[in-house]
Amino acid sequence: MLHQTKGIVLRSIKYSDTSLIVTIYTELFGIQSYMVNGVRTDRKSSSKANIYQPTTLLDLIVYHQPNKNLQRIKEAKLLHLYQTLNFSMVKNSIAIFISELISKSISEQETNADLYHFFEETFLYIDQEDEKLLGNYPLFFTIQMCHQLGFGFQPNEEIENPIFDLVNGQFIDLEKIKHINYLDNRKANWLLLLNQFAYTDVQNISLNQTQRKEILNDLLHYLKIHIPAMPPIISIEILHEILH
Numbered sequence: 001m002l003h004q005t006k007g008i009v010l011r012s013i014k015y016s017d018t019s020l021i022v023t024i025y026t027e028l029f030g031i032q033s034y035m036v037n038g039v040r041t042d043r044k045s046s047s048k049a050n051i052y053q054p055t056t057l058l059d060l061i062v063y064h065q066p067n068k069n070l071q072r073i074k075e076a077k078l079l080h081l082y083q084t085l086n087f088s089m090v091k092n093s094i095a096i097f098i099s100e101l102i103s104k105s106i107s108e109q110e111t112n113a114d115l116y117h118f119f120e121e122t123f124l125y126i127d128q129e130d131e132k133l134l135g136n137y138p139l140f141f142t143i144q145m146c147h148q149l150g151f152g153f154q155p156n157e158e159i160e161n162p163i164f165d166l167v168n169g170q171f172i173d174l175e176k177i178k179h180i181n182y183l184d185n186r187k188a189n190w191l192l193l194l195n196q197f198a199y200t201d202v203q204n205i206s207l208n209q210t211q212r213k214e215i216l217n218d219l220l221h222y223l224k225i226h227i228p229a230m231p232p233i234i235s236i237e238i239l240h241e242i243l244h
Contacts (some may be wrong), residue, residue: 009056010103027116055095058092085127093242139204142219164188
């Protein structure tokens, strides 16, 4: 059966000499994999393959069969032409990190239109915002992903100098921790600060490159604890080099 849906390309892998297998987060069906045939045979068809680059926003007509691992695309066209994202090393690195994080942390093939819209708005915001104001944005997005995936955390106003329990996702007193997977008070306060800001204001938090690297690594460790099967995020190394 044919369906029209919007989608965000997360990953594109060459398959045979002419085809691609593309992972797309769709508005109607959540995360899906699609076989795209005949897009790498010559110069003309290769240009069609360009729309399946990660982070691209697409308007799709797809064949969909429930419980099938590999679907097919009938038609695909650009939903939005980025103005700056593909031409800025900073923006592109952030967007690639986010697309990889989505593809490796979500496996459910189910409808979640709100989550799709959150992702779409994320890439549009990166495209439109000044790259100088995006240094803290990967931290903000990763925290929001934790909330979206059910691993969000809220402050405990009764605790004066909290640490953050990575296993239970709670801010607690140091003497109550029973394991080594926690963030000290300094890092816990960073999380509290980042968690209370909106995406338009998060750039006002003063963090240097080392602090950003620490926080982002800790957040990914937090996700890994709660999603044990999540593979390593490869693009983070480039992101750490880019974000000063």
